[in-house]
Amino acid sequence: MNPAVREAEILVVGGGAAGLCAAAEAAVAGARVLVLESDLHLGGQLVKQTHKFFGSKDEFAGTRGFKIAGKILDEMASCKDKIETVTNANVMGYYPEDGVVTVMVGEDEYFKVKPARIVMATGAQERLIAFPNNDLPGVYGAGAVQTLMNVYGVSPGDRVLMVGAGNIGLIVSYQLMQAGVQVAAILEAMPNIGGYWVHAAKIRRLGVPILLRHTIKAALGDVVVEGAIVRSLANGETFKIDCDIICLAVGLSPTAEILWQAGCEMKYVPELCGYVPIRNARQRTTNDDVWVAGDAAGIEEASSAMVEGRIAGLDAAASLGYEIDESRFGVYEERLKALRSGETASRIRAGLARVSANGFLGGMTSDGFQ
Amino acid sequence: MANGETENDLRGLNEDDSIVCRCEEVAMSEVRKWIAGGYDTPDELKRLLRVGMGPCQGRGCREIILREISSMTGVPVSEIPPGRIRPPAKPVKISLVARDYTGGDGR
Ligand SMILES: Cc1cc2nc3c(=O)[nH]c(=O)nc-3n(C[C@H](O)[C@H](O)[C@H](O)COP(=O)(O)OP(=O)(O)OC[C@H]3O[C@@H](n4cnc5c(N)ncnc54)[C@H](O)[C@@H]3O)c2cc1C
Numbered sequence: 001m002n003p004a005v006r007e008a009e010i011l012v013v014g015g016g017a018a019g020l021c022a023a024a025e026a027a028v029a030g031a032r033v034l035v036l037e038s039d040l041h042l043g044g045q046l047v048k049q050t051h052k053f054f055g056s057k058d059e060f061a062g063t064r065g066f067k068i069a070g071k072i073l074d075e076m077a078s079c080k081d082k083i084e085t086v087t088n089a090n091v092m093g094y095y096p097e098d099g100v101v102t103v104m105v106g107e108d109e110y111f112k113v114k115p116a117r118i119v120m121a122t123g124a125q126e127r128l129i130a131f132p133n134n135d136l137p138g139v140y141g142a143g144a145v146q147t148l149m150n151v152y153g154v155s156p157g158d159r160v161l162m163v164g165a166g167n168i169g170l171i172v173s174y175q176l177m178q179a180g181v182q183v184a185a186i187l188e189a190m191p192n193i194g195g196y197w198v199h200a201a202k203i204r205r206l207g208v209p210i211l212l213r214h215t216i217k218a219a220l221g222d223v224v225v226e227g228a229i230v231r232s233l234a235n236g237e238t239f240k241i242d243c244d245i246i247c248l249a250v251g252l253s254p255t256a257e258i259l260w261q262a263g264c265e266m267k268y269v270p271e272l273c274g275y276v277p278i279r280n281a282r283q284r285t286t287n288d289d290v291w292v293a294g295d296a297a298g299i300e301e302a303s304s305a306m307v308e309g310r311i312a313g314l315d316a317a318a319s320l321g322y323e324i325d326e327s328r329f330g331v332y333e334e335r336l337k338a339l340r341s342g343e344t345a346s347r348i349r350a351g352l353a354r355v356s357a358n359g360f361l362g363g364m365t366s367d368g369f370q
Numbered sequence: 371m372a373n374g375e376t377e378n379d380l381r382g383l384n385e386d387d388s389i390v391c392r393c394e395e396v397a398m399s400e401v402r403k404w405i406a407g408g409y410d411t412p413d414e415l416k417r418l419l420r421v422g423m424g425p426c427q428g429r430g431c432r433e434i435i436l437r438e439i440s441s442m443t444g445v446p447v448s449e450i451p452p453g454r455i456r457p458p459a460k461p462v463k464i465s466l467v468a469r470d471y472t473g474g475d476g477r
Contacts, residue, residue: 004470093457102457110466125429130388130398218383229376238376253433260455268448274433275452 004111008034010316011101011115013091013258016044017302018294019121020072021309022316027082029317029324034113036089036103043069044123046302048150051171054196055303056339068302094118094261099289117289117316120259121309124252124295129163132218138225142172142249149179157245161228162186163216166194169249173203184243187214189233219246252299259296262287271351272298278355281333282315283308291316298355300348304339307332390438391431393424401435405442412436412453425461
């Protein structure tokens with residue numbers, strides 16, 4: 001009746017920064033790992049990042065994103081007999097009654113896996129906002145535009161209006177200009193720029209206005225985007241900007257469907273940008289067989305995603321009885337602490353303190369992050 | 371950047387016409403009407419309007435709906451029942467599931 005239920009010691013869902021680090025770490029400890037990635041290639045967000053990363057030296061700060069992915073893949077290659085990766089493989093469901101996970105490869109293949117342990121590293125999805133004509137072709141998420149340009153070499157259009165001046169809005173604007181696409185303006189509803197100043201300064205030097213306290217009121221056009229009406233939140237004035245592309249860079253939220261299905265206790269934490277699972281200091285959720293790492297655990301950065309992945313992979317392997325060097329946890333926890341020590345990380349610290357509800361975060365309470 | 375005159379451009383455009391769920395083409399006006407009628411949880415709106423039931427399974431609209439419920443009812447997003455999220459996370463052909471179930475050719 002049920003011929004094709006595959007076994008796996010550790011299933012990693014999502015082959016981005018967090019998932020790949022979890023896989024490498026668990027495999028080095030001796031566990032057999034299956035990585036399922038819905039995209040056509042491994043690396044997650046990293047593969048489309050052509051800029052040099054901020055973060056920590058241990059996690060390759062100063063290196064361009066796609067090269068960081070390459071380094072983790074090299075590390076995985078050193079224990080390749082332990083790791084199987086399948087791309088174009090969407091994890092569709094988790095059935096907590098029997099711990100079976102369903103997977104669709106492309107659109108024409110379907111199989112089941114029954115893993116002993118799971119690391120969820122499904123990353124994030126782009127947040128959208130509603131405005132009139134937001135369904136016109138030409139309205140994109142900024143991440144989608146970045147994928148088109150940097151992964152597929154396709155220019156999205158001629159003249160872009162960027163909505164959002166956080167790091168993603170700023171970086172994608174800069175990369176659009178590098179690709180020869182005009183950026184008409186960057187809108188930001190807040191009274192200040194959310195992204196790093198280095199990125200904003202580069203863009204200002206190229207003459208692109210960053211309009212603070214402005215938002216999009218409507219997209220214009222009959223069959224495709226031909227412009228946008230912008231509104232000042234300061235005085236209510238509206239004006240028109242000519243553009244053929246509108247890029248939304250208004251934030252990300254954790255991709256959590258499979259965590260919900262797994263019955264993990266979830267909590268809405270605005271500082272982490274959405275619903276995230278309660279977990280302990282080793283990234284283990286309230287479903288004993290499930291760990292979480294990276295943006296799926298709260299929107300942060302690649303550096304911390306990688307360290308969280310390592311902790312999750314190591315702990316999942318240890319839970320299966322593989323002998324690990326316990327002192328690694330201390331090393332990784334120190335790295336996280338350092339990454340989360342600055343002023344800009346105060347939001348993250350506050351958010352993490354909230355997912356430790358009921359003292360579940362164990363050894364690492366909010367003080368641990370100070 | 372063309373400054374000034376926008377009334378002409380905005381004519382006939384209403385915030386209520388914004389599309390909330392692009393997969394199922396559900397407009398803001400519909401969502402607002404039902405929230406005002408007391409259907410103020412994502413699960414109720416899903417059953418009434420099919421929001422979140424298309425190819426993306428709510429990835430685009432779930433948050434817009436939560437924010438709209440919150441702004442109309444004054445209940446913070448964290449206190450709105452989030453709704454149930456069931457498998458599959460993406461639409462799947464019934465033939466694939468059937469084939470897998472019998473382990474053969476679907477019979
Ligand atoms: C424009 C931009 C610039 C950035 N710049 C920096 C920077 O300079 N420094 C920095 O530290 N960080 C930066 N980041 C953030 C960084 O890229 C992310 O924090 C990091 O990639 C998170 O890693 P992750 O593994 O959690 O998620 P991701 O890299 O998103 O990987 C998740 C993977 O899971 C897969 N997946 C999801 N659901 C499923 C499923 N159901 N089945 C199978 N697979 C699934 C996805 O396809 C994806 O490949 C940037 C992000 C963006 C968008």
